[in-house]
Amino acid sequence: MKFELTTKDAGSKARAGKIITDHGEILTPIFMPVGTAGTVKGVHQRELKDDIKAQIILGNTYHLYLRPGLEIIQQTGGLHKFNGWDGPILTDSGGYQVFSLKEIRKITEEGVKFNSHIDGSKHLFTPENVMDIQRTIGADIIMAFDECPPYPCEYDYAENSMHLTHRWLKRCINRFNETEGKYGYSQALFPIVQGSVYKDLRKASAEFIAEQNQAGNAIGGLSVGEPAEDMYEMLEVVNNILPEEKPRYLMGVGTPANILEAIALGTDMFDCVMPTRNARNGMLFTTEGIINIRNKKWKDDFSPIDPGLDNYASNFYSKAYLKHLIKCQEMLGAQIASIHNLAFYLWLVKQAREHILAGDFTSWKNEMTKKLMQRL
C-alpha cells in the first residue's frame, strides 16, 4: 500500500490524497461502506460499484471469523473472491465487536476470551491470531488488535487500556512482519491510537503509534458517546502528531457533519454503519438536508428521492413510493434507502476532495454543514 498526498488545503488541515493498493486506488478523503458479514446490507456488489461508487469496503473480522469461518474463506482465495468485490477491502480487528459483548468476554494480557453471540462457543482473540485471521481473510488493509475503552472512562482505566493496546500492537507488528499475505497481493497494517478523551493520553498514544512507522494510522475510541467537541479536540491533538505522509483513518465516524469536520482536521478515511442503519429506519441524508421518510408530509411527494445525486435509486424512485415501502416494511425500501444514503456519503467525500483541490474547502464546508443539519 502506498499513499500520495496530492494537495493540502490552505485554510484548514484538510488534505486530498491517493491510496494505492493491489486491488486499486482510493481517492481520499474517502468513506468506506461497512460490509459486516461480507455484504453491505441490502446492496448488490454491482450497486456498490456503479451506483454508490464505493472505492473500498469494510469487513468485520469477528463476524467473518464466526461465519462463514476461515476455512471457507481460505479455500476460495480470500474475501474478495468469496463475495465478488474486487476493489480494496479493509478489515477491523474484531476487538470492537468482542468488547461490546460485555457479559461474555474476558480481557487478559494474552488477549480476549469470548463466547460467540451465535452459538455460545468459546473463542480466544490474541494480537497474534488476529493478524493470522486477517491474513486469511485477505483484506488490503488490516487493523491492529486494540482495546476500545467505553465512554465515559476513568483516567486510570484509559491509561492502562492504552498501554495494553500499545503492548498488543508490538505483538501485532511482530506477527505481521513474520508472516505474508496468502493470496499473492500485499496487505498493510494500521495501528490504532487510543486514550479516550484525555489529551495527554491521546498525545502519548499518537507518538507511540507514529513511531511504529506503518503504512497508515488509525484513530479509535471516538464517537462512542462523547460530545462531538471532545472528538474534534482529540483529533486535533492526534493529527498534529501522526505523520502527514500517511493516511489517517478515523474509525466508526460518523454523521456527515462529523466527517466534514474531521476532514478539516486532517483525517482521510471514515467508516460508519449510520448510512445503512438509518436507511433501514427511513432516515435519509440528502443533498438538501435530512429526511425522515416516515413523516406524513412525504406521502404524496412524487418527486425523486434526491435529484442532486446521479445514481439509480435516488432518481428513479419517488419519496412517496419509498415512504410506502418503508411503512410496509418492504425489503425494497431498505434497499433503496441504503443505496441512496451510501451514494450520498460517497458524493459528500468526493465533493470535499474537489473543494480541497479547488482551494475553497472551508467556505464550501460551512455552507454544506448548514444544509446537512437542516430537517426537510
Added chain:
Amino acid sequence: MKFELTTKDAGSKARAGKIITDHGEILTPIFMPVGTAGTVKGVHQRELKDDIKAQIILGNTYHLYLRPGLEIIQQTGGLHKFNGWDGPILTDSGGYQVFSLKEIRKITEEGVKFNSHIDGSKHLFTPENVMDIQRTIGADIIMAFDECPPYPCEYDYAENSMHLTHRWLKRCINRFNETEGKYGYSQALFPIVQGSVYKDLRKASAEFIAEQNQAGNAIGGLSVGEPAEDMYEMLEVVNNILPEEKPRYLMGVGTPANILEAIALGTDMFDCVMPTRNARNGMLFTTEGIINIRNKKWKDDFSPIDPGLDNYASNFYSKAYLKHLIKCQEMLGAQIASIHNLAFYLWLVKQAREHILAGDFTSWKNEMTKKLMQRL
C-alpha cells in the same frame, strides 16, 4: 387488450401467443412475478426488467387499497407511475386475500365485510367497488370479484359459491362497462371460473364465463391444497370450454412442473409467490434441479448459482456465498435468491414457448420435468 394465437402445439393443447396491452406486449405462455404491495419483494424495478426479464407483474388490490391507499395512487396517476414499472400490470380482485382473513370477514350477497389486518378498520368490498378500485389502481388487466372456496369443500358449498361468483361477475361486468380507465389507457376485465374440484361445476362455470365474452379468462380456486392430478383434470375440462382465441390465466400456480403441465393443457398465464417466498427460505429452482442452499454440501461450492441462466445474480454470486448470506439472514441473500428464482421461472416459460414454436414441446417438457424434480 388483444390476444394473438401464434402457434398451437400438435402433440398437446399448448399454445404460443401474444397479448398486446397499452403498456407493451406479453409473449405467452408467461409467468407474472407477484408485486403484492406494489413491489416484488427484494427486487429493484430495473432488475425485474433487465435480469428477470419480466413482461408483466401483479399487484394485490387488497394490499394496495389499504396501503398506500387509492388517494395516493390516483394522485400520482396510477400504479405504473407510483412504482415506476411501466410494463403491463395485472391486479387481482382482493377476494382471495379477503377470504383468507377468515375470522374477520363476512360474506353476503352484497359483498364482503372485512377488518384490515393492519389496524382492524372496517371495510366492504363489493363487485362494484372492486371494479372502481381496480380502475383507480390502473392495472392493464383487472380481475372479477369472486369467491375462492376453500379445499376441501362440500359439493353444496362449491355450487352455491360458484353461483354467487357468477352473480357477482354480472355486477362486475355492468360496472366495468359503465366506467372507463382513468389514465388514458385501456383496461381489460378477466372473469374467473370456479367450481372447486367438481367436474360438472367446473364445466358449468367455464360455460358461463365463456359466454361473457371478455378479453381473457381466468381459472381460480385451484392449487389450494388439492392433489395436482385433480388440478390437471379440472384444467382439462375448463380449457376445453374456454375459447381458444382468448388467453387463459391459471391463478396462483405454481411449481415449475405444475406450470409445464398446465401449459400442455392449454393455459397461457401464471402467477405465484413460490419463487420469491422459497427464495427467502433458501430454496432455489435451477436449470439442473432443486437446491436447498441451507444444506451443508453447498458451503464450499464456489461455482455460480446457475450458469444456465444469463442474469447477474445467477452468475456473479457463488452457491457458497449465497449459502452464507441465507444462513446469516442477510438481506442480500433473499435479494439474490429472489432474482435467481424469478429469472428461472421466466426462463422456463420462454423455453416452453420456444419449444412450442419449434414443435417439440412435449418431448422437451418430459425431459425438463425430470430435471425440475431432481434435488441436487
